Amino acid sequence: MIARSLKWTRHNLFGKPFDVLLSLTVIPGVLWMVYQAVSWALTAARWDIIPQSLRVLMIGVFPADQAWRAWIAIVIIAILLGAALGCVFAFKGRHAGALVPVWAGCAALAGIENVTNVLLIAVTIAAFAGGWAVASRFPPVRKALVPASFIGLIAIFAVMAPPGAGLWGGLLLSILLTLVTAVLSLPIGILLAFGRRSRFSGLRWICTGYIEVMRSVPLIMVVYWIWILIPVLTPQFNLADVVRGMIGFTLFYSAYVAEYVRSGLQAVPRGQTEAARSLGMSEFDINRSIVLPQAIRVVVPPLVGNVLDIFNMAPLVFIIGLTDFLRAGQMILANPQFGDRTYEVYSFLFLTYFLVGSLITFVARKLEAHLARGSR
Amino acid sequence: MNAIVEMKNLNKFYGSHHVLKNIDLSVERGEVVVVLGASGSGKSTLIRCVNGLEMYQNGSLLVDGYPMPVEEDRRLGGESELAAIRKGVGMVFQQFNLFPHKTVVENITIAPMRVRKKTRAEAEATALKLLDRVGLTEHAHKYPGQLSGGQQQRVAIARSLAMEPHLMLFDEPTSALDPEMIGEVLDVMRELARDGMTMMIVTHEMNFAREVADRIIYIDQGSILEVGKPDAFFDNPQNERARSFLARVLKH
Numbered sequence: 001m002i003a004r005s006l007k008w009t010r011h012n013l014f015g016k017p018f019d020v021l022l023s024l025t026v027i028p029g030v031l032w033m034v035y036q037a038v039s040w041a042l043t044a045a046r047w048d049i050i051p052q053s054l055r056v057l058m059i060g061v062f063p064a065d066q067a068w069r070a071w072i073a074i075v076i077i078a079i080l081l082g083a084a085l086g087c088v089f090a091f092k093g094r095h096a097g098a099l100v101p102v103w104a105g106c107a108a109l110a111g112i113e114n115v116t117n118v119l120l121i122a123v124t125i126a127a128f129a130g131g132w133a134v135a136s137r138f139p140p141v142r143k144a145l146v147p148a149s150f151i152g153l154i155a156i157f158a159v160m161a162p163p164g165a166g167l168w169g170g171l172l173l174s175i176l177l178t179l180v181t182a183v184l185s186l187p188i189g190i191l192l193a194f195g196r197r198s199r200f201s202g203l204r205w206i207c208t209g210y211i212e213v214m215r216s217v218p219l220i221m222v223v224y225w226i227w228i229l230i231p232v233l234t235p236q237f238n239l240a241d242v243v244r245g246m247i248g249f250t251l252f253y254s255a256y257v258a259e260y261v262r263s264g265l266q267a268v269p270r271g272q273t274e275a276a277r278s279l280g281m282s283e284f285d286i287n288r289s290i291v292l293p294q295a296i297r298v299v300v301p302p303l304v305g306n307v308l309d310i311f312n313m314a315p316l317v318f319i320i321g322l323t324d325f326l327r328a329g330q331m332i333l334a335n336p337q338f339g340d341r342t343y344e345v346y347s348f349l350f351l352t353y354f355l356v357g358s359l360i361t362f363v364a365r366k367l368e369a370h371l372a373r374g375s376r
Numbered sequence: 377m378n379a380i381v382e383m384k385n386l387n388k389f390y391g392s393h394h395v396l397k398n399i400d401l402s403v404e405r406g407e408v409v410v411v412l413g414a415s416g417s418g419k420s421t422l423i424r425c426v427n428g429l430e431m432y433q434n435g436s437l438l439v440d441g442y443p444m445p446v447e448e449d450r451r452l453g454g455e456s457e458l459a460a461i462r463k464g465v466g467m468v469f470q471q472f473n474l475f476p477h478k479t480v481v482e483n484i485t486i487a488p489m490r491v492r493k494k495t496r497a498e499a500e501a502t503a504l505k506l507l508d509r510v511g512l513t514e515h516a517h518k519y520p521g522q523l524s525g526g527q528q529q530r531v532a533i534a535r536s537l538a539m540e541p542h543l544m545l546f547d548e549p550t551s552a553l554d555p556e557m558i559g560e561v562l563d564v565m566r567e568l569a570r571d572g573m574t575m576m577i578v579t580h581e582m583n584f585a586r587e588v589a590d591r592i593i594y595i596d597q598g599s600i601l602e603v604g605k606p607d608a609f610f611d612n613p614q615n616e617r618a619r620s621f622l623a624r625v626l627k628h
Binding site: 269274275276278280290293 | 427428429459462463465466467469471473474475476477486487490491532535536539545
């Protein structure tokens with residue numbers, strides 16, 4: 001064993017003179033940084049700020065006595081995400097086992113003295129596992145996923161709206177913004193992609209123009225424009241900032257989805273359309289049943305990457321005065337008594353973003369493998 | 377009038393390139409017509425005009441009693457005849473063009489269900505009967521990617537037959553196949569011909585052409601140069617270019 005690792009070390013780390021130089025500088029440097037970080041995290045850092053301000057980080061300034069509404073939203077999201085995972089990644093007994101430490105970790109973070117929260121976290125994780133197991137064991141359920149996510153999002157809006165949509169915030173807002181944008185931009189993007197290929201030149205120009213304009217300007221500007229335009233265009237409705245932000249994100253990302261879908265449509269061989277035409281199928285049926293499924297299959301990996309992009313861009317909603325996850329962290333630090341906890345809070349933000357992002361990347365990789373198996 | 381396809385003075389251009397020149401051709405019901413010619417001669421384009429996959433610019437084309445609109449009319453949206461024609465005309469492609477995301481049975485049932493509004497049960501019963509006819513019953517629930525080229529092409533034939541066509545078009549159905557699989561596809565086509573199906577076939581299989589054809593059409597540079605019975609055409613071609621074409625393809 002030791003002989004083997006020595007051999008491995010000599011071969012991989014000290015094989016050539018340049019490798020020796022690289023190893024001698026990089027390895028001690030990395031070790032020193034890890035040592036510094038760990039010793040700070042274990043000795044100097046005062047982590048009590050995280051459990052104390054967890055509610056603000058998770059749901060922003062949403063009133064504490066209305067937190068049950070947020071919990072319902074979180075459980076619905078957990079079911080939907082679990083079901084989405086179950087479509088591509090089979091649920092097994094050992095996964096259920098792996099979720100127990102996840103629950104323990106979340107509970108420790110939230111403070112185990114708060115029994116209600118510990119139970120609610122358990123419910124959330126059980127909902128996630130339930131959605132995952134059902135979608136992976138019963139394939140027919142998967143067909144209902146898209147309508148189910150629409151209904152789920154509407155339910156979340158309905159349950160979260162009464163205290164005032166202006167109060168939404170924290171990680172929940174980031175996730176909701178990502179979900180709404182991802183779910184709504186897909187159908188809009190698909191329609192735009194088909195519109196760009198339409199044989200009616202008017203429609204083609206409108207769609208092309210829309211896509212190109214959106215792709216040529218920054219997201220933050222689109223969001224701001226929509227925010228200031230909507231009150232002018234629809235003065236009678238008085239839409240909340242959150243909704244305006246979601247509309248801005250959706251309009252912007254639809255253009256990107258359209259371009260991904262268009263590249264997928266181009267990848268479908270001409271022969272597929274010709275064969276379907278020769279069978280007498282209508283253009284609508286051909287596009288819906290023959291071309292689109294094959295196109296989507298090709299572009300699922302970039303579309304999932306797009307979801308990650310949306311999530312990582314969500315902090316930009318601070319421009320219209322919303323308190324997303326990152327902003328919530330800054331809000332806590334603005335509190336004079338916590339002014340010296342910058343590194344603790346930002347470490348937590350970093351780790352959480354990293355975990356969510358990795359999860360999305362992981363799902364994307366599973367999805368890719370799943371699709372590769374299906375197409376053969 | 378018993379002709380199922382009637383072309384009169386049909387012309388087709390790709391830009392300034394004149395692909396089909398003054399084509400006059402009629403195909404009787406129950407007739408098997410084989411179109412021969414060198415590659416690039418326009419033979420595929422000719423049969424692709426019959427179900428409207430290619431547009432023609434002038435002349436006239438009647439298919440199964442319906443007038444096929446010329447390009448200008450189709451661009452203006454006059455496509456109602458097109459759907460009616462395509463329902464009755466099946467086509468088999470060189471590259472099979474099966475739908476890779478659907479199983480064999482789904483490939484065969486989708487058009488009858490969507491176009492002819494059959495129920496799933498009806499369509500599946502027909503599909504299984506057709507699969508039996510092409511000898512692929514045990515592959516009914518596989519995906520096209522799991523089948524060999526010859527099997528895929530037989531599924532493609534079954535898929536066309538499911539629409540109960542009056543006319544079948546074959547566009548080089550064996551050209552993409554490994555040699556050992558050509559026979560199984562030709563057998564299915566032979567049987568179709570025996571059952572009285574009207575067929576227009578573009579192929580490079582000369583022995584097969586001679587065996588099944590009622591009539592051979594020889595086409596070169598977009599013009600029909602010779603029309604004749606198979607024996608007459610193969611043994612004693614009248615046209616100079618047909619003679620040299622046959623000398624080239626029959627050498628091996």
